[in-house]
Amino acid sequence: MTDMSYTSTRSGNSAGKIALRWGLYLMLGLFALFYLMPLFVMVTTSFKSLEEIRTGDLISLPREVTLDAWRTAWSGACTGIQCEGVRPFFWNSVQIAIPAVFISTLIGALNGYVVAQWRFKGANLFFALMLFGCFIPFQVVLLPMARMLGLMGLAGTIPGLIFVHVIYGLGFTTLFFRNYYVSIPSELTKAAKVDGAGFFRIFWSVFLPLSLPIIVVTVIWQFTQIWNDFLFGISFSQAGTQPVTVALNNIVNSTTGIKAYNVDMAAAIIAALPTLFVYVVAGKYFVRGLTAGSVKG
Amino acid sequence: MTKWLEENTPKLVLAPSFVIVLIFVYGFIAWTAWVSLTRSRLLPKYEIEGFIQYDRLFASPRWDTAFSNLFVFGFLFIVIAMILGLILAILLDQNIRTEGAIRTIYLYPMALSMIVTGTAWKWILNPGLGLEATVRGWGFENFTFDWLVNPDMAIYTIVIAAIWQSSGFVMALFLAGLRSVDQEIIKAAQVDGIPTWRVYTAIIIPSMAPIFLSAFIVLSHLAIKSFDLVIALTGGGPGYATDLPATYMYAMAFSRGDIGQAASSAMIMMMVVFAIVVPYLYSELRSKDD
Structure with a gap:
């Protein structure tokens, strides 16, 4: 019972x-x-x-x-007066993103290495200045940057956009590497110094081999930021050098002819594919970058 | 000489970045601040005239709309994204077998460009052919959903799309937070027979206060910087009903040729960001030193 x-x-x-x-x-x-x-x-x-x-x-x-819409989106849709689809702009984005990611990651690694392992007076101030730089709304630098690019002869060019992305990416790349290298015991650097290794030697043979995870996180973060950028792209490009996000927006908002929603959607998917691919392949690192970028100094 | 070089290599490596940050961040902010105090229109002028640009700004009905939109949008976006993110995190924290796959689905919008998000939602919310037509096709002939072209409601379409994009990220933050709560305390509470919902409201959620703070910082930062989403979804329209400070600034700088207004609106944006971020960063850096 x-x-x-x-x-x-x-x-x-x-x-x-x-x-x-x-x-x-x-x-x-x-x-x-x-x-x-x-x-x-x-x-x-x-x-x-x-x-x-x-x-x-x-x-x-x-x-x-x-597949008509895909074909048109890739090579026939009009972005203003030009009707070549998103293809040329997709390649612009590739040409902007790859060098900008590479350079900003490299400089960020060196900066982070110095700030974390070669502490000297002023290094922390430098880091604090950089950290605040991560948070500024870019609107506050748009006008002087436009003038500066003009002075440098880079206005409306792809090298100009690479330059802008490198500069405003440095804060985050430095932050990522600094936070990673800070957890590596400084005894390692000291021991290598005793053995006679110099600054670059230690970086190259001790720190770089340890850095793969943070390099992946930083590269993914920078690539996503730069590929998805719109503000710099629309402010500092001209017809022919626009990144894919700007071209997509132009296709969607072009007022000529009938609205081809299927072409808009195909173009949007094409513009999204690279970052979606990175997310699917390396989602873990993507999330790590997001959370690392959002918290902790 | 080589000895000097050896000793100073770290400083020399940092020097270019230091100079770059000084010029391109702080120098540029100073430039914008300066110009915001002048009569600059199409070209910058450098004679300081006081706060005339700020007077013009706050007298402008368009800025008025943009600035109050920021608070409507920011408030709804932050509050709803946080609530939704927290709910999703708690649901996912119940030993879900397919957690990895579900997390991937909730978070993928974060990998997309805001322009892509805006394009997709613009199509879904299209009154003629999108959701409205679809629901009418199901037999609800009087269903209307015209927020996208309704000046009073359009700002809420931006809220919807922004939440869709970012709430998965808030979920990821909260999920990490839930997992970092001391499991012993939770077990002890369960042994004492405290119901699960009480464990959450009384123990787990209060212990995640720092995560709420960082989620708030990130979301408010996203809200203030929102530019691409507005451009892609509504273009700031109908009229300028969905303008935000970021789109106002851009319009003044690059289409209206009013550098003074662009500079002063950018300065206001920066002050809003700093009012939120500076105390946070200050306390973060302080607690590091302790």
Whole structure:
């Protein structure tokens, strides 16, 4: 008797637990739908024909899959007077992002190495100045930067954009490496010094080999920031040197001809693919960069 | 000579960055501050005239809209993103078997450019063909959802898209926080028969105060810098109903040719950021030294 009542309350309890569990998964699933819905709509719309779009069902699958929109978005859509699609601008972004990521990461590594391991009077002040620099709204440097790029003969050029991204990326890259190197015992540097190794030698053969994780985090962070940048891109480029985000915005907001929503969506996916790819392949490092960039001095 | 070089290499390595930061961050801020006190229009002038640009700024109805939009948008965005992020983190903290996959789904918008996000939501919220038409197609003929073109409601579309983009990130922050709470205390509370929701409200959430603070800092920073999303989603319209300080500044600098207004609005933006960030960074650096 007692046994039976015991099992019955127990099973009642676990039935409640199972219901709770189901509710939990249901809620998680609904939230997942909320986050996935825009991506789903973008992808399906990009494969639809304009006629099908005009019948106005956002979430239906395409009745007939067509690649026309993708072809137009890549090489035919108009961004203002030019009608070459996003292709040339995609390559602009590549040409901007790769050197800017490389240079800012390298300088950030050296800076972080000095601030963390070669403390001298003023190094902390330097770091504090850099840290505040991470937080300024870039609007406050736009006007003088535009003039400076003009003076340097870099206005509206790709090297000009690389220069801007390197400068305003330094704060974060220095922060990342400094926080990483600070956790490496300074005895290591001291021992290497005793052995006669110099500043660069220690960096090259002791610190760099230890740095792979933070290099990955920094490269991903910088790449995402620079690839997704719009403010610098629209402020300091001209026709022909615009990055892909600016070109995408021009396609979407171009007023000539009929609105081709499928082309807009295909262009948006193309512009998003590189960073999405990085996220899917190296999500762990991406998240680490986000949280490291957001907290702790 | 080589000895001197050897001793000073670290300083020499830091020197270029130091100079760059001084010029391109602090020098440029000083330039903008200076110009914001002049009569500059199409070209910068350097005779200081006092606060005329700020007077013009606060007399401008467009700035008025932009500035109050910042607070409406910022408040809703920060509060909702934090609540949603916290809920998601707590839901995911219940030993979910597919946690990794779900986390990936919640967080992927953070990898997208705001321009991509804006483009997607602009299409979804399109009154003629988007969500509205879809719901009407299901038989709800009178369903209207025209926020995107409604001057009173358009700012909320920006809130929606911004939350979609950033709430997963808040979730990641909170989830890391939940995991760092001392498991022994939680176990002890469970042994004492304290219900789970009480464990959360009385023990776990209060112990995450620093994480709330950093989430707040990051989100408010994102809110003040919001520029791309507005440009892509509404272009600041209808009219200038969804202008934010960032779009106001850009319009003055690059399309209206009013450098004085651009500089003064940029300075106000910086002051708002610093009012939030400086106390935070100061306490962070102070606590490091202790």
